[in-house]
Amino acid sequence: MKIRIITTLLTVAALVTTTIAPAVAVAIPPPPGTVPEPAPAPKLDEVRLHSGGFIKGQIVEYMPGGYVVILPAGATEAKRVLWVDISEIIRDGTLERVSITQPQPQPQPPPPQPQPPQPEVQPQPEAQPQPEAQPQPGGTPSPSPAPVEGPTIHIDQTRGSEPVVLYHIDGEAVAYSGNYSARAIGFSEICMSPCDMVLKNPGGEFFVAGDKYRGSNRFRLPGNASGYDLSVKPGSKGMAIGGYVLAISAVVASSFMVAGPFLVDMPRSNANGVWAGAGLVGVFGIGGGITMMVLSRTKVRVTAR
Known part of the structure; x- marks a missing residue:
């Protein structure tokens, strides 16, 4: 009988721990000074133009010497700005000045001087080895061709x-x-x-x-x-x-x-x-x-x- 009473008490304690304790914890507000601060807003990029205008937003494409694509703040369509129209760029809080360097023309090499025609070298015929005279067996001279009869x-x-x-x-x-x-x-x-x-x-x-x-x-x-x-x-x-x-x-x-x-x-x-x-x-x-x-x-x- 004593063991049953102890078991019942343990069950009641477990229920209190799993149901009542969390509710009490939610109902009690945290002490002052423990509320998390909101995340800081992201810094906007800025594209400044030679005309004096500027565009603030998020740079999504950056091609030095070519162009910059920026999504203006609050807009849904990005804008493309040519590099020659940009004077300064502020990207991630860093100021970048844009300079356009014109390519210097490369000097052309002087044309080749005409060479005097070279005399053609005629190939010299190679000396053909002469076949050695084969001795006739028995010293008999070869028969001369028979003359044409008629x-x-x-x-x-x-x-x-x-x-x-x-x-x-x-x-x-x-x-x-x-x-x-x-x-x-x-x-x-x-x-x-x-x-x-x-x-x-x-x-x-x-x-x-x-x-x-x-x-x-x-x-x-x-x-x-x-x-x-x-x-x-x-x-x-x-x-x-x-x-x-x-x-x-x-x-x-x-x-x-x-x-x-x-x-x-x-x-x-x-x-x-x-x-x-x-x-x-x-x-x-x-x-x-x-x-x-x-x-x-x-x-x-x-x-x-």
Whole structure:
């Protein structure tokens, strides 16, 4: 019974301690001199301008030589002030004077003096080592290359300053279609006068022509001689053209002379004389033209050595 009474007293004491004691402590005011003083107001920064104005507030961005951003007291929008407009700055209670230093122009270096052109040095060819002569086994000299076999040919041009050209006929083809035929000849250039060379292929047919000369008839090199001499008398292309013109003119003139008496109703006695003249013009004109064309062909005479 005594233990229960003690336990009850301890419980009551604990309740008093946790509930009543704090309330009493709050209700009793603190003694004088113990009230905490309010925190001092923060110092305002100040930006002073050359114009005499100033802005007080909180500097939020500070870029020396560039600008200052300050939030004025009681405002919600910051202001940006260029460095060139600022004369003084008070920041954290410290006065800073603003000075603007203009950059001094740097002297330009003198231009480089032109140098005289240096003579180019030509590279000297390096001496190539000469291969040493290798001794032949058994002292046998190396065989010399075999000479090219074939007959030599020489062209003797009897007249004309322009050289003539010797051609070899490589092939020929003839095509027929009804009453018409077409012929194609393949040829290759061998040499130009006076030639003096070895013919690798002396067989087949040849002909001679030139820029200002009419071509010759085809010819062959006879036998198996060691060389051939060609005596060439070039024919004139101008004479051949003249022969063509003369023959055609004679045909045209004689045709008009034959048809003329019928067109003008000429008497028969007079017409006979005109027709006789037409015959003479045709015979001599056509004959002369053909003769000129024959004589204009290049002549070739082959002599075997």
